[in-house]
Amino acid sequence: MPKLRELxxxxxxxxTDRIWRLGFAARFLCMILVYSGQTFLRxxxxxREIWFSGVLSLIIIMVSGLxxxxxxxxxxxxxxxxxxxxxxxxxxxxxxxxxxxxxxxxGLLFASxxxxxxxxxxxxxxxxxxxxxxxxxxxxxMARVVAPRFWGxxxxxxxxxxxFSMMGVFGGYLIGVVFIGVDEGAFWSQMQSSVxxxxxxxxxxxxxxxxxxxxxxxxxxxxxxxxxxxxxxxRAITRTVVTSALAILALDFVLTSFMFRSL
Amino acid sequence: xxxxxxxxxxxFFVAIGIVALLFLALKVGNLSSSNFAExxxxxxxxxxxxxxxxxxxxxxxxxxxxxxxNIHFDPATYEAVVTMNLDTRYRFPKDTFASxxxxxxxxxxxxxxxxxxxxxxxxxxxxxxxTQSAVVxxxxxxxxxxxxxxxxxxxx
Numbered sequence: 001m002p003k004l005r006e007l008x009x010x011x012x013x014x015x016t017d018r019i020w021r022l023g024f025a026a027r028f029l030c031m032i033l034v035y036s037g038q039t040f041l042r043x044x045x046x047x048r049e050i051w052f053s054g055v056l057s058l059i060i061i062m063v064s065g066l067x068x069x070x071x072x073x074x075x076x077x078x079x080x081x082x083x084x085x086x087x088x089x090x091x092x093x094x095x096x097x098x099x100x101x102x103x104x105x106x107g108l109l110f111a112s113x114x115x116x117x118x119x120x121x122x123x124x125x126x127x128x129x130x131x132x133x134x135x136x137x138x139x140x141x142m143a144r145v146v147a148p149r150f151w152g153x154x155x156x157x158x159x160x161x162x163x164f165s166m167m168g169v170f171g172g173y174l175i176g177v178v179f180i181g182v183d184e185g186a187f188w189s190q191m192q193s194s195v196x197x198x199x200x201x202x203x204x205x206x207x208x209x210x211x212x213x214x215x216x217x218x219x220x221x222x223x224x225x226x227x228x229x230x231x232x233x234x235r236a237i238t239r240t241v242v243t244s245a246l247a248i249l250a251l252d253f254v255l256t257s258f259m260f261r262s263l
Numbered sequence: 264x265x266x267x268x269x270x271x272x273x274x275f276f277v278a279i280g281i282v283a284l285l286f287l288a289l290k291v292g293n294l295s296s297s298n299f300a301e302x303x304x305x306x307x308x309x310x311x312x313x314x315x316x317x318x319x320x321x322x323x324x325x326x327x328x329x330x331x332x333n334i335h336f337d338p339a340t341y342e343a344v345v346t347m348n349l350d351t352r353y354r355f356p357k358d359t360f361a362s363x364x365x366x367x368x369x370x371x372x373x374x375x376x377x378x379x380x381x382x383x384x385x386x387x388x389x390x391x392x393x394t395q396s397a398v399v400x401x402x403x404x405x406x407x408x409x410x411x412x413x414x415x416x417x418x419x
Contacts (some may be wrong), residue, residue, distance in 0.1 A: 045268055048269060054277075058276065158280075159281070201291065
């Protein structure tokens with residue numbers, strides 16, 4: 001049965017390859033943390049990366065947040081008014097944004113907008129042997145290229161998620177209060193009385209922070225680990241987006257089950 | 264890109280990010296109203312707390328004067344012991360009446376304090392003696408139905 005044997009070998013090598021890559025990624029994270037001291041000593045590098053992954057993602061994050069809020073407002077109002085509780089629209093919009101949609105959708109957008117760009121940049125640096133050249137000049141590419149991009153993403157992500165939630169709440173307000181005419185006082189006061197700072201807002205921020213770490217690590221790792229050819233880089237970018245999306249959704253489930261397990 | 268313009272943009276980005284966080288904390292959440300500067304602890308025992316939750320409000324005359332700090336079950340008396348943190352600005356008499364109420368028909372449950380007339384005030388760590396349990400809606404409905412059932416034959 002040589003065919004079956006080959007199949008089993010192929011399957012086994014795929015599994016061990018994944019585990020090997022996971023181990024390498026963990027070691028890579030440790031390396032980043034070791035070299036990140038130099039990143040914070042040279043904040044100019046960090047600012048450039050925050051600009052790159054944060055400021056340039058502003059438009060897409062804010063516009064998507066606004067539209068998600070508008071849709072939530074319409075859909076939420078349609079459902080709530082059947083039960084005669086359209087004043088609870090603010091609660092619905094704010095809770096779903098702050099707890100789930102803000103961190104998750106902002107994370108997905110961030111992965112496809114900034115994560116892919118970081119992977120492409122590092123991958124192309126590798127393909128054109130710029131990383132090796134840096135090594136030759138005694139400039140550590142981990143400290144000069146990888147760590148600033150990682151921290152830039154980690155810092156930008158919670159801020160982007162908060163902006164997304166804010167724009168979403170504003171969108172819900174626009175639909176609910178301005179267009180449909182839900183009472184403004186009830187909209188805000190019910191929202192404030194049911195959204196708890198520690199339980200909802202802080203947990204959302206923690207979520208977005210964790211997603212930021214995951215997406216940034218995946219992006220820099222895939223770029224650094226990419227095969228230095230045009231095809232290899234394009235594959236690495238695809239892997240970044242796919243793996244980040246899966247990681248965000250899986251981490252979201254794990255974090256939610258820890259955070260919102262009501263006693 | 265020019266360095267100063269880059270810095271400006273990053274500063275702008277971080278600033279509006281922090282504004283968004285503050286907006287979520289203060290306008291969307293209830294950080295501003297849930298913090299009391301200094302609190303003291305009171306306890307109350309209830310037969311049934313219904314759906315009361317930790318961090319639920321404690322109100323007197325409709326004003327939030329404290330929050331529920333802890334709820335636990337007392338295995339000796341089979342009662343629920345509710346610990347409350349109350350704002351030190353507000354003092355209540357010894358014969359204050361604590362009851363578990365519901366805001367609206369389906370709203371959250373809170374502890375209402377009805378003030379008595381005693382001259383002595385409750386001190387930190389004291390226990391409120393007079394309490395009333397949560398109204399369980401099922402019990403209320405079944406009571407109502409039983410009353411209806413018992414009065415119907417008399418009318419005929």
